[in-house]
Amino acid sequence: MxxxxxxxxxxxxxxKAEEAFQYLKGRSAIDRAGLMYAIAAKIEGLGTELIATAMEESHLPEARLIGEKARTVFQWRSYADHIKDGLCFEARIDTAIPDRTPPKPDLRKIKVGVGPVVVFGASNFPFAFSTAGGDTASAxxxxxxxxxxxxxxHPKTSALMAEAIFGAIKEEGxxxxxxxxxxxxxxxxGAYLVQHPIVKSVAFTGSYGGGKALFDLANQRKEPIPVFAEMGxxxxxxALxxxxxxxxxxxxxQYLSSLTLGVGQFCTNPGVLIAVKGKDLETFKEVLRQEVLSCPPANMLHAGIAKAYHANSERMLTESTIRVIGKAEQIAAEGQGAALLVETDAKSVVENDALLEEVFGPFGLIVACESEEEMLNIADHIKGQLTITVAATEADAVRHSKLISxxxxxxxxxxxxxxxxxVEVCIAMQHGGPFPATTDARFTSVGSDAVQRFLRPISFQNWPNALLPDALKNENPLGIYRTVNSVLTKDASAL
Incomplete structure (x- = not known):
């Protein structure tokens, strides 16, 4: 099967997707929002079979999956709410000034869908970043x-989510x-999908190797297309x-709790902590050493991830400048991951890029700096990240303004x-970062701004009002926000 x-x-x-794209042009954003609400209801209605199946395939606990299912439903509904007000489509209307020299034309611009999108399901969030996840919802x-x-x-979990989407599409006609x-x-x-001329965009969450390979394939096409890859x-x-x-x-x-959450299988897992040497850092490390002993190993998402975690951990331990701070006392069984904390110095990190490569799992590297200047050197050296945390007092932040900048x-x-x-699902969230964290730092994959990835602008010049898209007609039949002659408004009387 x-x-x-x-x-x-x-x-x-x-x-069929190519046909559907032409069909979708005839349905408004308000129509699409209605379909999305129906999909959300179908997912919400999936019972214990979905949770049980996901638990079996991903080894994630019931409480985590129940919460993730609720998040997934919320994503569909919040993204639907977002497109109804029209802000994401950035309708712009500049009316004509015919008696100007030269005459100014009537110009109206709107963002529209780019075309069929290939989405690669992710492993670490079988609901929220996979089949019915944010990429699918935002596209x-x-x-x-x-x-x-x-x-x-998680093929069975994926099938159940797909059936929910199919069901809503069929019932809504x-x-x-x-x-x-x-x-x-x-x-x-995967290569066939990315290289097919019907496909106009790609969304991916996973490893650097996988995301970069898809990005390269997309850019080698006769018609290059954007790949929105989150790559770790x-x-x-x-820590100031x-x-x-x-x-x-x-x-x-606090650090150890975050590092080991979900067996370290979050894309925002804080895998590195940088601090200045001294008695306070020694206290910090001693607490880590003591606490990590009692961290129980746990099943990772699947055998491949567990195997990669052990291989990458062992690779890090072969580095001559790496020293073990502490590790889980209980030995990990096959398919499990156990917490491991190591340390190195700032000079080694700057000289050896391999020390800052992601180890996907509960692996933490503590970097001890001789001075605050060395901390600044590391900040200058690190590559693009999804997140960076400044553990600081307000006085710390003021004194280290150059670092924070x-x-x-x-x-x-x-x-x-x-x-x-x-990672909060809201419009102000940015889940994306400079390369190599993602292939395009201008966009987010979480929050309703994720819709922007799959839109492109088109401008209509001097078109009769009756022939314009509804979003750009004088009477504003969709009731959306538009910028009319530089003023943001829903008021049709502005024209």
Missing amino acids: YTETPQEQVKELLH IAAGCPVILKAHPG WHDGIFSHIYGNSNES SVNPVF PEKMATDPRGLAN LLQDKCGRLLFNGMPTG
């Missing part, structure tokens, strides 16, 4: 059909090419001196205290 979808069948589904919100490639780590669901575990199947991050924490002196024990417990260039989300593992 979950064998690779034959290429001929994939080709048929791609052509459909933009007016783009989705061809979803199920993640091989929409074109069945709006959503397609395929299987494929080979590199060739070590999410460094810069006054904060470290205030409560090294509390900070250590530099860190803003290196991440999509900059935290003041707390830990980065929670």
